[in-house]
Amino acid sequence: HRLLGISKAESCRLRDAILHGDESGKPGWVRLSLHYAMDAATVEAILDGVRAVALDWARLAEGYEAPDGAPVEV
Numbered sequence: 001h002r003l004l005g006i007s008k009a010e011s012c013r014l015r016d017a018i019l020h021g022d023e024s025g026k027p028g029w030v031r032l033s034l035h036y037a038m039d040a041a042t043v044e045a046i047l048d049g050v051r052a053v054a055l056d057w058a059r060l061a062e063g064y065e066a067p068d069g070a071p072v073e074v
Contacts, residue, residue: 024066
């Protein structure tokens with residue numbers, strides 16, 4: 001919760017919604033592995049992509065649809 005800046009009240013609200021079948025506000029995670037043999041240009045391209053999604057996620061999410069209550073996966 002600290003990592004995502006989720007307060008106790010917000011956590012309770014999210015938990016209640018999830019228990020009632022609404023996962024649309026559920027935080028998500030991405031696991032990314034960088035291999036030591038990758039060259040700097042490849043690593044920079046990957047990080048640029050991650051940075052772009054992190055900064056522009058709201059606009060990107062508009063291009064996705066999910067049934068009511070389902071999580072939106074970008």
